Amino acid sequence: MPMYSLRNRASRIAAALLTAGGLGLGSFLTSGAAHADPKQLTNPIVAVGSDTVQDIDNALAGYTNDIDYTPIHSTVANGRQVITSWDAVGSACISPKAPGASFVRPNGSGAGRKALSRAIDGGNWGVSGDACGGPKPVSGLIDYARSSSLSSSSGTALTYIPFGRDGVSYAYYTVGGATPVTLSRADLTSIYTTGTGSGTTIGGTLVIPCGIQTSSGTFGFWNTVTTATTTQENNATQTCNAAGTGNRIEENSGAALKAKGDAMGTTAMYIVGHSAASWIAQQNGRAPSALGAGVQIGSISDNGSGANLGSPVSGSAPNMTPNATFYNDGVFGRYVYHVFDTNRVTGLGNAGLKSLFVGPSSIICQTGANSAQATVNSFGFLTPSNCGDTSTQRGLDSGSS
Numbered sequence: 363m364p365m366y367s368l369r370n371r372a373s374r375i376a377a378a379l380l381t382a383g384g385l386g387l388g389s390f391l392t393s394g395a396a397h398a399d400p401k402q403l404t405n406p407i408v409a410v411g412s413d414t415v416q417d418i419d420n421a422l423a424g425y426t427n428d429i430d431y432t433p434i435h436s437t438v439a440n441g442r443q444v445i446t447s448w449d450a451v452g453s454a455c456i457s458p459k460a461p462g463a464s465f466v467r468p469n470g471s472g473a474g475r476k477a478l479s480r481a482i483d484g485g486n487w488g489v490s491g492d493a494c495g496g497p498k499p500v501s502g503l504i505d506y507a508r509s510s511s512l513s514s515s516s517g518t519a520l521t522y523i524p525f526g527r528d529g530v531s532y533a534y535y536t537v538g539g540a541t542p543v544t545l546s547r548a549d550l551t552s553i554y555t556t557g558t559g560s561g562t563t564i565g566g567t568l569v570i571p572c573g574i575q576t577s578s579g580t581f582g583f584w585n586t587v588t589t590a591t592t593t594q595e596n597n598a599t600q601t602c603n604a605a606g607t608g609n610r611i612e613e614n615s616g617a618a619l620k621a622k623g624d625a626m627g628t629t630a631m632y633i634v635g636h637s638a639a640s641w642i643a644q645q646n647g648r649a650p651s652a653l654g655a656g657v658q659i660g661s662i663s664d665n666g667s668g669a670n671l672g673s674p675v676s677g678s679a680p681n682m683t684p685n686a687t688f689y690n691d692g693v694f695g696r697y698v699y700h701v702f703d704t705n706r707v708t709g710l711g712n713a714g715l716k717s718l719f720v721g722p723s724s725i726i727c728q729t730g731a732n733s734a735q736a737t738v739n740s741f742g743f744l745t746p747s748n749c750g751d752t753s754t755q756r757g758l759d760s761g762s763s
Contacts, residue, residue, distance in 0.1 A: 406446035407715055408458040410467070411474020412508035412579050413613050414637045415698050417649040418526070418741045419447035419508060422726070422734060427650050434725050434734050436714035443714040447508070450474075451612060455494035463498040466763065470613070471579030474507035475520065475701055479758035482519065482703045489763045497762055505715070507701040510579030510637070517757020521704040523719055524697040524751060525726050526639070526743030529674040529689040530583055532660045533636035535620050538629030543567045545633075546664035547587065547693060553633070554588035557598035561630055568630040572622050573599035578613040583696055584635030602632065614640040616657030633660070638674035638684060639698075642742030645679040649741065665693050675742075682742075689744050697746055699754075700726075707752055721750040 409419050420426035423445045424433035436443045448456050450469045457464040466488045468477040480487045481504040486497035512522060532550070536542055543565040545553075553562045553571050561570035573595060574581040585595055596603075603610050606625035611618040614637050623632040641659050643649035662671040674688040689695045700719055706712045707720050718725045727749035729735045735745045 405441060405443055406459070407443055407505045407718070408503065409445055409447040409474075409506050409508055409700070410456075410458070410477055410504055411450065411701075412471040412510045412698070413450035413469070414471075414510040414528070414578075414580060414640055415508035415526075416447060416449050417640075417643060418738055418743070419445060420449070421648075421737050421741065423447050427648065429648070431737060432732070434718060436717045436725070440714035440717050443718070445718070454492075459503050462503040463500065464494050465498040465500055465503070466492050466494050468507075468577075470575060470577030470581075471507070471509040471511050472513075472577040472582070472759065473763070475509060475513055475759040476761045476763070478504050478507040478701060478703070479520070479760070480762060483758060485762065487762055492763075505702070505706075506719075509699045509701045510696065511582040512699075512754070513756045513759050515757035515759055518755040519704055519758045520756050521702050521707050521752050522699040522754040522756065523702065523707070524699055524746045524748055524754070525719075526698045526738050527689050527695060527746045528698055528743055529638040529684065529691070529695050530580060530587065530635055531638060531662060531674045531688075531694065532633040533616050533619055533641070533657055534631050534633045534660050535616070535623045535654065535657045536631050537623045537627060540629050540631050541567050542631055542658070542660075543569070544661050544663045545569070546662065547666035548664065550588045551590070554585075554590040554598045555594045559597065559599070559601035561601075561628075568628070570602055570623075570626070570628065570630045570632050571599050572602035572619060572632060572634040573610045574613050574635055575610045580613040580635055580637060587635070587693060602626065612652075613637070614644075615652040616654035617652045618654070620654035620657050637742075638688065639742030642675055642682045642684065643740075645675075645682045646740075646742075647680055662688070662694060665691055667693075684742060684744055686744060697748075698743065704755060719750065720752060724750045726750070 417426050421431045422434045433444050455464045456467045468474045477487045481500045484501050487500045488497040490496050549564050553569055561568045602622050605622050611634050619634050644651045644653050661673045665671050671688045674685050676683050676685050726734045
């Protein structure tokens with residue numbers, strides 16, 4: 363992900379807002395706004411969390427992968443608020459709101475939800491001895507979490523607002539001339555629940571599973587697809603996880619899968635769960651590429667109910683598109699969410715935030731040319747029929763890292 367200063371980013375956003383609002387320099391000066399504080403610096407809506415969702419939110423904030431976008435924003439009457447999205451991976455520490463604390467960057471859906479939960483309940487985020495000075499209070503510093511999965515926490519403190527639909531399949535990479543095989547849900551269940559790290563032979567091909575970093579929403583979702591417990595998944599992926607760097611794979615990185623296969627060198631087909639939307643966005647040049655030479659996205663021959671879903675994607679780069687049948691499947695399809703403090707999106711006040719995210723007529727749910735959903739779609743996601751819905755709620759996530 364290209365790194366750029368907050369000042370440069372603010373300049374991009376400010377310029378795009380002026381253009382989008384149809385304001386020439388003369389009218390801008392006449393309005394008296396020349397002496398106002400920059401809203402994108404003093405009153406941003408701050409997001410952390412999911413790797414899968416980050417590039418969409420970066421685009422909606424105005425910039426990603428060396429491409430400028432018109433940022434979404436609330437109306438002048440509602441404070442003209444914009445979003446500021448902090449990536450899942452980057453420098454160890456982030457400082458999303460001045461003069462607030464600098465704290466450990468939340469990597470993944472789970473970490474993003476935990477950090478948001480601590481911002482809500484007044485707890486600390488971070489661990490003793492971390493690079494950012496240990497646990498810090500983060501109240502007021504995080505407004506929402508990006509998430510590609512639902513938490514299992516009971517309660518209603520967090521509201522999950524869907525804004526896109528994704529499909530998840532397996533990325534695969536072959537070593538030593540192994541013949542690729544098409545997998546079913548039953549195959550995936552066998553591979554991830556009964557293996558001890560050495561892989562499972564399917565159709566004459568040894569298939570070795572690799573594990574996704576455990577704070578990822580895709581990690582949690584993939585375990586629902588395969589029906590694996592965390593212990594089963596860890597046992598099945600242990601050999602691949604130990605290869606190369608010795609770490610689990612950052613989600614949606616075909617390059618990391620290739621590195622694992624090359625490090626192991628065993629004649630086999632190596633697999634890992636992968637977002638189809640992220641695959642499309644990388645292939646089409648919308649998101650930074652971590653594809654990996656020779657890595658492909660797999661087809662599903664049977665979803666467990668007899669349906670052959672085929673590939674989750676259609677066409678070829680730079681015009682690859684989603685397979686709607688795959689995305690809408692009850693097993694391999696999923697929603698992606700923006701997660702908020704329930705009180706902020708269902709209670710009184712917060713008009714700017716609500717206008718951006720809440721309800722089917724919210725700015726993020728608007729469709730048509732140059733709309734927010736046009737941007738969401740360009741990153742490989744479909745528009746969900748329940749966009750903006752606030753009925754999905756869960757409790758706060760526990761943990762401080």
